[in-house]
Amino acid sequence: MEWILALAIGVLASSGVWLLLRPRTFQFIMGLALLGYAVNLFIFAMGRLRVDAPPVIDPAWADPASYADPLPQALVLTAIVIGFATMALFLVVLLASRGLSDTDHVDGEEHRR
Amino acid sequence: MNPWLQHLPVLPVLIPLLAAALMLLTRDGQRRLRVTLGAVALGLMALSALMLVRATQGIGAPHWPDNIGVYLLGNWPAPFGIVLVADRLSALMLGLTAVLGLCAWIYATARWDRAGSHFHPLFLLIMMGLNGAFLAGDLFNLFVFFEILLTASYGLMLHGSGKRRVGAALHYIAVNLIASFLLLVAIALIYGLTGTLNLADLSVRALALHGADRQLFDSAAAILGVAFLIKAAAWPLNFWLPNTYSEAGAPVAALFAIMTKVGIYALLRIGSLLLPAGAPAAFGGAWMFPAGIATLAFGTLGMLASTQARRIAAYAIITSSGTLFAALGMPGATLTGPALYYLLSSVLALGALFLLLELTERSQSFGSDVLAITQEAFESEDTDTADLSGQAVGVPLPATMAFLGLSFFACSLLIIGLPPLSGFVAKFSLLSAALRTAEYGAPTANVWLLVAAMLISGVAGLIALGRCGVRLFWVPEDLHVPSLRLNEAIPILVLLSASILLTARAGSVMAYLEDTAWYLDQPGRYVEAVLGQDPHVFPAPAAGHRGPQ
Numbered sequence: 001m002e003w004i005l006a007l008a009i010g011v012l013a014s015s016g017v018w019l020l021l022r023p024r025t026f027q028f029i030m031g032l033a034l035l036g037y038a039v040n041l042f043i044f045a046m047g048r049l050r051v052d053a054p055p056v057i058d059p060a061w062a063d064p065a066s067y068a069d070p071l072p073q074a075l076v077l078t079a080i081v082i083g084f085a086t087m088a089l090f091l092v093v094l095l096a097s098r099g100l101s102d103t104d105h106v107d108g109e110e111h112r113r
Numbered sequence: 114m115n116p117w118l119q120h121l122p123v124l125p126v127l128i129p130l131l132a133a134a135l136m137l138l139t140r141d142g143q144r145r146l147r148v149t150l151g152a153v154a155l156g157l158m159a160l161s162a163l164m165l166v167r168a169t170q171g172i173g174a175p176h177w178p179d180n181i182g183v184y185l186l187g188n189w190p191a192p193f194g195i196v197l198v199a200d201r202l203s204a205l206m207l208g209l210t211a212v213l214g215l216c217a218w219i220y221a222t223a224r225w226d227r228a229g230s231h232f233h234p235l236f237l238l239i240m241m242g243l244n245g246a247f248l249a250g251d252l253f254n255l256f257v258f259f260e261i262l263l264t265a266s267y268g269l270m271l272h273g274s275g276k277r278r279v280g281a282a283l284h285y286i287a288v289n290l291i292a293s294f295l296l297l298v299a300i301a302l303i304y305g306l307t308g309t310l311n312l313a314d315l316s317v318r319a320l321a322l323h324g325a326d327r328q329l330f331d332s333a334a335a336i337l338g339v340a341f342l343i344k345a346a347a348w349p350l351n352f353w354l355p356n357t358y359s360e361a362g363a364p365v366a367a368l369f370a371i372m373t374k375v376g377i378y379a380l381l382r383i384g385s386l387l388l389p390a391g392a393p394a395a396f397g398g399a400w401m402f403p404a405g406i407a408t409l410a411f412g413t414l415g416m417l418a419s420t421q422a423r424r425i426a427a428y429a430i431i432t433s434s435g436t437l438f439a440a441l442g443m444p445g446a447t448l449t450g451p452a453l454y455y456l457l458s459s460v461l462a463l464g465a466l467f468l469l470l471e472l473t474e475r476s477q478s479f480g481s482d483v484l485a486i487t488q489e490a491f492e493s494e495d496t497d498t499a500d501l502s503g504q505a506v507g508v509p510l511p512a513t514m515a516f517l518g519l520s521f522f523a524c525s526l527l528i529i530g531l532p533p534l535s536g537f538v539a540k541f542s543l544l545s546a547a548l549r550t551a552e553y554g555a556p557t558a559n560v561w562l563l564v565a566a567m568l569i570s571g572v573a574g575l576i577a578l579g580r581c582g583v584r585l586f587w588v589p590e591d592l593h594v595p596s597l598r599l600n601e602a603i604p605i606l607v608l609l610s611a612s613i614l615l616t617a618r619a620g621s622v623m624a625y626l627e628d629t630a631w632y633l634d635q636p637g638r639y640v641e642a643v644l645g646q647d648p649h650v651f652p653a654p655a656a657g658h659r660g661p662q
Contacts, residue, residue: 020291025283028287032287032290032291035291035294036294039294039297039298039301042298042301043297043300043301045305046301046302046304046305047305048305071304071310072301072304075253075300075301075304078253078257079297082257082260082293085264086260086264086267086286086290086293089264089267089268089286090286090287090290093267093271093279093282093283093286094283096271096274096279097279097280097283100274100275100276100279100280101276101279101280106283106284106287107280108276108279108280108283
């Protein structure tokens, strides 16, 4: 399972970075989204991978070893919310830039070759 | 002791948050209500910052052991709950934020807050983010407050819209989003390795790491450092800054003068707490010093090459960051005190300069400042301008222009570091402290490199700002004298008199800053204060009282 998760994070991050380096704002925001998923999965993985272990403590069942680490799950929730908000904001700026400059190039102007 | 005073450390975060939330209930048209609310909130925030500055010195109301205020949110003890920590460094930055924020806000009420919607709530949220970042006692809340202040800054950056501003904002947002991802990766790695996010606890647990774990921790710290270096505008991670700062509206750009310093604060704080573990990579001098010298060189070249007054100011921010990096990258804590003094002085001066430049630009016709400076380069002398000196002699100078000119002169002196203002005191104490470190075994080449870089950047600043000032103010054509409102002049006056106050009280300010530096060199006290803070014990409810069953 470690291999699958590591591969998934690697593929997401590398495609994200590749897209970030593209000149179009749409490609950029897709890259940002992919990189965001990679980072969120990475945070989640930092709590160690556990199967069938609940993160919420049940008072009747007090052995801490039988629980997954709840903190990275809380962190990843916060990171998802913040990432979602900033992504929406970036989308608005992207559209504003498109409307003002009539191009979807990240510099707001086409580069002549 | 007044029991409410124990909540003092959370007030600088809570007040702007509540005010911003209340403002969202009002309509944009109810401007007077928003301005009143903003004035009350910022006033209270400044008051709480002042009380924190006093309390961390040991004078004034809440008395804390070792003068470090630890606030346990939700009353959970330190490594498990969220803590806010107010020590000398935090209080100092809070005070600076309050002064600069108040001035920029007063300036904005003259005109700027009507250029778009929701200026006031965004402004209060950026204050909340700044204050929170300075108070946060753990890495993840540092990230959250960074995000709050950045998101608010995106909104403020876009305030007033326009093609160039939106273009600059697009780059600014893109760079900062990527920096935030780096920050998250680093935080996750550090948590995975040490099992803690609390800065004080981290300082202890980093000691226990060995072998492969330690190497991973060092790389995590390096990623964390890179994220902060992007925010603090270190070369080569600062190409986003000149465009952003020169395109932002004046009060926003003035407030942004402290934004790069948040990155420096984070580096200083985490660097100090990782000292016992041997500060890794970006937090130690090995990387910070060369990065600082490179940043200083880049800023100096940029100042000389700029054709617009605002871009000169933007590069001056980079120069100030570079000076701080280079000074903090020197071994030992001798330079920390003078560096903090330089930080205070340069933030006040740069804030005033950004406000001032917008006012002087009103007296120019559009784009004339670009022409004025490039004129020499392209040798395009105005042939139809006759010698008007005969008409100009004996004409009284309008008071507005005199005020603008004198303020520009004062700002320039502060940034270049010429006597008699605080810029000189800052640079002089930095240089003399740098020369003293040579006695403690700092590499002599580094010392002389720092001295040379600082002096050359000063000369370059003199040339750039002098040229800019001559072209802005000594023009023979009859200037269109701008109308100046009182609430535009007062913030500049306040910022400049704060610098004058810094000069006049240099001795006691420096003593306070040396004290701050000493505490930063002794991270054990911070760690002890945070981890030793016991939760508040509530008296047990009396018998018969209806309590929770």
